[in-house]
Amino acid sequence: MGEAQVSLEHLFRVFTKPEHKDSKLAQIEQHLSDNILDFLSQHVVTKKTSLEEVEKDFANAKVPESPEFVSTHAETLLDKLVAHSVNTYSPTFIGHMTSALPYFHLPLSKLMVGLNQNLVKIETSKAFTPLERQVLGMLHNLVYDRSEAFYEQHLHSAQHALGAFCSGGTIANITALWVARNKLLGPQPGFAGVAKAGLAAAYRFHNINHLGVMCSKRGHYSLSKAVDALGLGREQLIALPAPQQTLDPEKALRAGKRYQEEGNKLLAIVGVGGTTETGHVDPLDELADVAEQLGCWFHVDAAWGGATLFSSQYRDRLKGIERADSVTIDAHKQMYVPMGAGMALFKDPENANAVRHHAQYILRAGSKDLGATTLEGSRNGMAMMVYSALHIFGRRGYELLIDRSIQKAKAFADMIDKHPDFELTTSPTLSLLTYRVCPQALQHTLKQVDDSTRDEINEKIDTLVVSVQKQQREAGKSFVSRTRLEAPDYPAKCITVFRVVLANPLTSHNDLAAILAEQHLLATSTPLWQSLSQLAAQDPA
């Protein structure tokens, strides 16, 4: 059943002849092209199967011995894979940063695969290399707004790079800190530089005890990976508490001075332009001052929020980003490009040279091969998706999308604020917010009780929030994520909250109202709700 012939003829067919128009795969493709929302709602099963059940379909670790017909395989994909995928296009999937994409990316993805360029070197990406450089230049321009002459000089220069295109924000953050590390500990008389001589030798030469990176506790977990991979050590990620969700410049300055007085060197301060958990933006301008005073690199992780710069109304929220030595932006977030399009941008186009490398068969000195300054090697042509999206939306198109997301987040925050049984934990700076469900009376109680009672009650509410979040996810109509954080009202201990990302342009106010109503129903149906309400009733106040 479904076993195809093992012959050169069959293999050649797979390489040279498309599937018939009536084949299953062609049907899938047509359905996607005609109406993707319909395709997804028809094939993604709403009622969620347990992960363990799904795993049974992917349990065989043996490479199949014989070929399978494409159409047989297409059936398998529909039944086993698509059916149990997550409908990230759904307007009620508001729990993560993945959302619906514009239609044109579907045919473009085919073009990308059809061209199958490898951007590591010009010999396999002739026009894609200049295109990627232009995309990096456009984003650089959006952040740093340098002169025309500046871009004319650097955009296509073999000796410079305005940034590094990569698979995502994590690699972008690692790349930025790699460049920062190699520049800070660069070659000088008597020392070959950390790139050549290694980190331990660099510490010995500079008489450094440790090298650290500072951010707030809301900094992305990739920073911790970065200091691990780059050899600094996770303990040298100085993550300051952030009950207000942002990095306090005064505290940062004090902590930085103390760190350096202890015989350490601060490599970088990382300001966040839209934290992953609450969408808050660190005071970038003030943090740039702090970095200057401490003499360290200033990196801004704007993986999520960078696209806010397209909006005249909201771009000020990132004020100071133009002073960053490096900036991370993910096009696969608020630029609505498919997964796999991150960028690290460098203020100074010389800086990427701190990680420049060569090989004999490609990346030869003087070449314009993009691979000479990237952490990744072979890479696909995702830059085309960003290029096309920049042209098809234009700045003003993106502005509309960004403005609408932020306004929608504000409207949802109002909805939550007005609902007696919900508590808004963090208001939206960008299009993220966090909140929790809690009987109204208990909200008052919490303000009056002592610390330990408050902690006890909060733990019970945590359990309620987790339960509601899981039940809602499993019901499959909508998805809101959850996290744990220090809230402005409860700064001492972390609480569990719902986390919402309002990026999908298709999400309506009605969707949001329905999500809230579903959560309320789920919450009030639990036995825990009754006992929490009684807790409030017992309160003498």
Next chain:
Amino acid sequence: MGEAQVSLEHLFRVFTKPEHKDSKLAQIEQHLSDNILDFLSQHVVTKKTSLEEVEKDFANAKVPESPEFVSTHAETLLDKLVAHSVNTYSPTFIGHMTSALPYFHLPLSKLMVGLNQNLVKIETSKAFTPLERQVLGMLHNLVYDRSEAFYEQHLHSAQHALGAFCSGGTIANITALWVARNKLLGPQPGFAGVAKAGLAAAYRFHNINHLGVMCSKRGHYSLSKAVDALGLGREQLIALPAPQQTLDPEKALRAGKRYQEEGNKLLAIVGVGGTTETGHVDPLDELADVAEQLGCWFHVDAAWGGATLFSSQYRDRLKGIERADSVTIDAHKQMYVPMGAGMALFKDPENANAVRHHAQYILRAGSKDLGATTLEGSRNGMAMMVYSALHIFGRRGYELLIDRSIQKAKAFADMIDKHPDFELTTSPTLSLLTYRVCPQALQHTLKQVDDSTRDEINEKIDTLVVSVQKQQREAGKSFVSRTRLEAPDYPAKCITVFRVVLANPLTSHNDLAAILAEQHLLATSTPLWQSLSQLAAQDPA
């Protein structure tokens, strides 16, 4: 002209309505689906434009202010991007590891974008997470061939990972060495481990001067990037000379002992399973012995050659790979998957825990989120492409493809050997080979002259080879790459050679004969050819 309206209606349309069937983008898509080779040969311009000319089309660093109609943009893509792209599907493009792909990846790429899953966490990749784990398991099985019980226990275990899927071989190599480093310098009484405490502290604790990685000079340049990024320093990449193109186990053992006697520690030996430049395979089994004797990690970079394991006839060429602690394989090379599918596999499924990390909103302890042990964060669903290819080809289908590529390389080597004016530099172990063009008489002369005369003549031949390679590339009919290496016949100094990768199933013997004829014509038409021939004539012998 081409400027679209800036309105929410227009934006909504882009997200909710596909392009009309007669639109330019739909036409492009249809052409790709019907006949990709025809699409490419019609739109990719054969006569090559200079890079500087192409750059003019990508010179504007300003984000366009207003939206553009999708169809207008599609015209731009055809004229500026596709026209000057590299036709990697062409049977005469045999210079790099990028080749034609099977048809089914075109519709699958649309499905991937349409599903837009993010594999960092299950909440955005429900079925894709088990699928990716299965794919890693299948490749693990191909390399390590463990018991069914082993895979049953580890394939979907939250505490284990059989490997890390990533964007490509470079990240795979970095990931493998990152795991090796963190394991070697792991936590123990009195030391928190390198992941937490950093590399300098680890050197101090273990009283190590340097930490090194050994490979042959044919090791991939990503290894040099890896030791830089991971903090070991590029000087600690001990790249032994390899005139025979492989790492000599005895020399490796001696060099490793010497290195360790000098107060250093050897982190890893990297054996190559198909070098990028000549396709040679290091003696993996013997290198595994050496690694054992030196007490270090054994990594095999089989980014190119890993797929040889599908072939009953040739899999022995990688004998010993099953003893490696970690293995890199790229599915976007000989598994004919689109760019962006690398894997690092771990013999011991516990090892990935050396880099395990968590966050509050995802990757929670005990979850099966794939992001907990990968260097990258957000990732796309490329694993589906590998999954589908494994099923549609099956082991036996891949076997046919691999066998055919190697046989074709042998046939081409014969052709070169028989041609009087070509010199085969390295014979194919897998489907790569290198050679150069040189007047027959001069080949005899080279065997008789003294070293310095030979070097002088070789430099002139280098110039000829570079010139022929560039002219052929610019003529646009075919593409062969070039590199510089120590050849078996000229071990002391590097020579420049043509480099050929025979992976495209569509490449025929006639194509190869034509490529050789074109090179011969180009070479003999240069003034340099005459002077080289005279050099031979002057030779007293």
